[in-house]
Amino acid sequence: MITVQCFAHLREQLGQDQITVEKEKLTVKELLKELTDQYAIQTDSLMVAVNEEYAEPEDSVTKGDRVALIPPVSGG
Amino acid sequence: MITVQCFAHLREQLGQDQITVEKEKLTVKELLKELTDQYAIQTDSLMVAVNEEYAEPEDSVTKGDRVALIPPVSGG
Amino acid sequence: MYEVTPDVISIEEVTNKVVRPEAGAIVNFIGTVREFTKGKRTLSLTYEAYPAMAKKQLERIGNEIQGKWPDAKVAIAHRTGKLAISDIAVVIAVSTPHRKDAYEANEYAIERIKQIVPIWKKEKWEDGEEWIGDQLEKTNYPDGKPEEVKAP
């Protein structure tokens, strides 16, 4: 199982600050597809962070990684 | 008599923080000439302030004005 | 040198981190909560962060600056939680031997913060509240998600 942290509007929309995918290993791209199917969220403008770094679509995500969905940021 | 304030290297060179010219009224240009003659100071790079504003060579200086010699500044 | 904190930020404290004998110039950027944006009145802002990653991304910005302005020293603090009008959201301090670099590096830091640091703000107005959606502060998410999102 992979746990994915959610923030800001996504957290509010989902009503929870983390969601899960029943996989051991997959690519970022596959992860986003899974999340879209499972949680009906729109992922086009989301970045994925793996272990606190931005990840590319072909990067792999493994159980135990710290994974998060990063909406467009608005700090500063 | 017109009193002229001096600062920085000029003050140290003259050994005093003000000097005087025995005139009632003259132009800035004439004032500088007087000071050169009387105090052996070199005035080429000096500005003259009259009542705390930079003055032009043809501006007039009258007894009672607050007059100062302003070397190139180096604050900041 | 890099902090994401729910506590009030002290300008002096962040600035003191970059004071050093080699520096003659320090430039601070202080982001405060503005009351009016395009005529609309803001009541308060709430900043939410992904703290561990936000700190890491601030460090990355520091490293980028070190690469571009090797003589610069940088400290950044970003606040989270609910802020009132004029409260300080972010302080960036950059010291350099000469001032030009301090201005440039500082401006670079705030631009990059708005691009890559995972912190989000929710604006509260008299008639509602919204998460602000992009780093250029141009897009709102009226229904909680980016406008430009299409079904995948």
Next chain:
Amino acid sequence: MYEVTPDVISIEEVTNKVVRPEAGAIVNFIGTVREFTKGKRTLSLTYEAYPAMAKKQLERIGNEIQGKWPDAKVAIAHRTGKLAISDIAVVIAVSTPHRKDAYEANEYAIERIKQIVPIWKKEKWEDGEEWIGDQLEKTNYPDGKPEEVKAP
């Protein structure tokens, strides 16, 4: 808003003068005493001012900024007397609704201070001391007067 003072300058105090609901950005410039300039070690600096005129010229700079950046609010404090390494000589705070203007107006202020404000610094090194002679910090007066001066 404009101060020439022998007392220690508080960054917070100068900054607080420009905090206001319309502002989202504050940029500070803080000039500190640098230890090394072109390899030469400075022990201390002494700033001398013509205080009444210096204050007036700082106000003039504020007015110039108001003309160029109408939304800017400016506060400036410049210290006088003897300063040690890393002591603060000058603090300029500029607040604006948007940050670009704050950086620009702030940089304009320090440039103008170095041009028109009657404040002079004397640098003390291990092997002597000199009044610094022009606003670009390029000319010393080795014998107490500008090099370029000719007999009138």
